[in-house]
Amino acid sequence: MTAVPERAAASRRRGAGLSAQARDRRRLTLWLLPPALWFFVFMIIPYLIMLHYSLGRMDDLRFIPDISLGNFVKIFTVEPYASVILQSAQNGLMTAVFSTLLAYPVALVMALHMKSERARFFMHILIILPWWASYLVKVYAWRTILGSSGLVNSGLLSLGAISEPLEFLLYSRFSVVLTLTYIFTPFAILSIYAQLERIPTSLIEAARNLGASDWEIFRRVILPMSLPGVLAGGVITFSLGFGDFVAPVLVGGPEDLMINNIVINLLGVSLDRPLGSAIGVVIVALAAVLLTVANWAERRTQVRV
Amino acid sequence: MASSIDTQDLVKAYPRRHRHETPPLAADHINLSIRAGEFVSLLGSSGCGKTTTLRMIAGLETPTSGRILEDARDITDTAPEERDMRMVFQDYALFPNLTVAQNVAFGLTLRRARRRFPGSEVKRRVGQFLEIVRMEGFADRKPHQLSGGQRQRVALARALVTEPAVVLFDEPLGALDAGLRRDMQFELKRLHSEFGTTFIYVTHDQEEALGMSDRIAVMRAGRVEQIGTPEEVYNAPVNRYVGAFMGKTNILTGSVLGPQKGHLQVRLASGADLAGTAAAAVSPGAEVGVMVRADRLAPVPDSAADSALQAKVRERLFVGAQIEYLLALPNGESLVMNRPAGEPLLETGQQVALTIGPADVRILTS
Numbered sequence A: 001m002t003a004v005p006e007r008a009a010a011s012r013r014r015g016a017g018l019s020a021q022a023r024d025r026r027r028l029t030l031w032l033l034p035p036a037l038w039f040f041v042f043m044i045i046p047y048l049i050m051l052h053y054s055l056g057r058m059d060d061l062r063f064i065p066d067i068s069l070g071n072f073v074k075i076f077t078v079e080p081y082a083s084v085i086l087q088s089a090q091n092g093l094m095t096a097v098f099s100t101l102l103a104y105p106v107a108l109v110m111a112l113h114m115k116s117e118r119a120r121f122f123m124h125i126l127i128i129l130p131w132w133a134s135y136l137v138k139v140y141a142w143r144t145i146l147g148s149s150g151l152v153n154s155g156l157l158s159l160g161a162i163s164e165p166l167e168f169l170l171y172s173r174f175s176v177v178l179t180l181t182y183i184f185t186p187f188a189i190l191s192i193y194a195q196l197e198r199i200p201t202s203l204i205e206a207a208r209n210l211g212a213s214d215w216e217i218f219r220r221v222i223l224p225m226s227l228p229g230v231l232a233g234g235v236i237t238f239s240l241g242f243g244d245f246v247a248p249v250l251v252g253g254p255e256d257l258m259i260n261n262i263v264i265n266l267l268g269v270s271l272d273r274p275l276g277s278a279i280g281v282v283i284v285a286l287a288a289v290l291l292t293v294a295n296w297a298e299r300r301t302q303v304r305v
Numbered sequence B: 001m002a003s004s005i006d007t008q009d010l011v012k013a014y015p016r017r018h019r020h021e022t023p024p025l026a027a028d029h030i031n032l033s034i035r036a037g038e039f040v041s042l043l044g045s046s047g048c049g050k051t052t053t054l055r056m057i058a059g060l061e062t063p064t065s066g067r068i069l070e071d072a073r074d075i076t077d078t079a080p081e082e083r084d085m086r087m088v089f090q091d092y093a094l095f096p097n098l099t100v101a102q103n104v105a106f107g108l109t110l111r112r113a114r115r116r117f118p119g120s121e122v123k124r125r126v127g128q129f130l131e132i133v134r135m136e137g138f139a140d141r142k143p144h145q146l147s148g149g150q151r152q153r154v155a156l157a158r159a160l161v162t163e164p165a166v167v168l169f170d171e172p173l174g175a176l177d178a179g180l181r182r183d184m185q186f187e188l189k190r191l192h193s194e195f196g197t198t199f200i201y202v203t204h205d206q207e208e209a210l211g212m213s214d215r216i217a218v219m220r221a222g223r224v225e226q227i228g229t230p231e232e233v234y235n236a237p238v239n240r241y242v243g244a245f246m247g248k249t250n251i252l253t254g255s256v257l258g259p260q261k262g263h264l265q266v267r268l269a270s271g272a273d274l275a276g277t278a279a280a281a282v283s284p285g286a287e288v289g290v291m292v293r294a295d296r297l298a299p300v301p302d303s304a305a306d307s308a309l310q311a312k313v314r315e316r317l318f319v320g321a322q323i324e325y326l327l328a329l330p331n332g333e334s335l336v337m338n339r340p341a342g343e344p345l346l347e348t349g350q351q352v353a354l355t356i357g358p359a360d361v362r363i364l365t366s
Helices: A003-015 A020-054 A070-077 A081-113 A117-132 A135-146 A151-159 A173-196 A201-209 A214-243 A246-251 A259-268 A273-301 B050-058 B100-108 B119-132 B148-160 B178-195 B206-212 B230-235 B240-245
Strands: A057-059 A062-064 B005-013 B025-034 B039-043 B065-070 B085-088 B166-170 B198-203 B215-220 B223-228 B249-260 B263-268 B273-278 B287-293 B298-300 B309-318 B322-328 B334-340 B351-355 B361-364
Touching (some): A020 A273, A081 A117, A081 A214, A081 A273, A117 A173, A135 A151, A173 A214, A173 A246, A201 B085, A214 A273, B005 B050, B025 B223, B039 B206, B050 B085, B085 B148, B119 B148, B148 B178, B178 B206, B198 B206, B206 B230, B223 B230, B223 B240, B240 B287, B240 B361, B249 B273, B273 B287
Parallel strands (some): B039 B198, B085 B166, B166 B198, B273 B361
Antiparallel strands (some): B005 B065, B215 B223, B249 B263, B249 B287, B263 B273, B298 B351, B309 B322
């Protein structure tokens, strides 16, 4: 007899008169509070600080707060900022394109031709394995492969294919993009594979049964259905390639600096924090545009199976 | 236009898991001879090899041994895309990135078909076949916007649109609910008579097979147990398995007495004597199974004939159009009897005498 009023009293203490919906909303808020707080403290506030710096200027190593677009004007009018951003984007794009071209066949074979669970697992391990080695070690490895007395050159020399070492192999844009592609291709493989794996076998059988050749099956069924994975992998590899600052230093030439190397320089050496921040704001804005477009394209190409 | 399909000793072995294991056979020497324009069902429970057989005919599975002939031409090694057969898949297998019209047009616009179907013809045909399956208003929808029945109609249109010589069905109605399944059965029968194409239809549903087929091949454990018209398979099963698989039936134990007036006389273990027809030659004294269909048994007024079966009503179930009785024979064997719902009801515990004509008693030796 007393149980019912007790429970009613308890519920009144917790949230008197709240509808079930309101209580659900309250519980959700509680759950979302920690990540929201994290996001606010470590993302929103730093961005605001960055924006604040980007609008100010330096006066004899002293920061003067201001509301001025001077730094942004400088980025787009004074060399080399805009052109380095562009060059970084080009490097990122090449990384994305080459990674995708390398990744697609691997993902395709894994998803459609490897029937045994064990073989697929083994492939996964092979793809992820390089990530157990440090990033720096892998970049240095490319130096020993591409250097003037490295594997490639000494090999070609001893075969007599060339008479002197190929200079473009190392400390060039070629070596930067090659290294970035090598390092980031696994991301493209995994994201394309995840999408290809979702294609039901019966669709491929149906296409074949309707008279499609291998090429037509690829062109008309597999490729369109894998586009979201290609896009996702492209965005990841582009972003990682665009933002990289280690490979340009270790395997790039003096002309091959990327935008983040310049930002590091501005912040750490020339102590022009406002200009560095302004570059940061421009890059974040570019990333936002890129992600919006990619998201839109991904939603358009994603199909419900 | 339609072609005949023959399979000769078709065998499909599963891959071996151990080196010394004899591989189990998914299909064990399948010999089918399907005439041009025939509607043949491969009927059996799951794992009986019916789908494997169908997929071998389609070329989606490579036979371990044996031959497949289309109009007496050997197509065993012909690539699936080169065979003039279309398959309707259980999960429909519609291309999710294409609209209904594009799905139907798929087979018409491939390199192989382009000469036969010029651009203007494609459009006309897609319209025509969407109309045939009553989906003309849905041309621009995507498959995920359709119901299961509608998807199946699109899959049918896609299979029929190139007017293939053979259409293969892999349990196409399995995912639909009962009412829709019945409608689609009528639809398939209509399409079959309209096009005259050879239909090979895999199902585990005996009613589906009985209703639509010209002939049924009942399969078990990779073998064809019996092939015949629905009437033959239903009324004259060759063994207990086929008899039990096709509809509600009772198989009682008995022994052969001998021939009498063109029939075979058997004595049931429960004591009564019945006359029936035998599935195979059998000599007096042999132990046999006596198959009595539940819907062919009838109660007679109070112990009229002394040879009639005597039984006691144990349970009565109302199952809609019919009343199902569970009866007990004197020796404890049980017996199911179905009667139309309009008849006077029998009560639980009541003693009844039953008759059954010799045409409805099937004597099975295996």
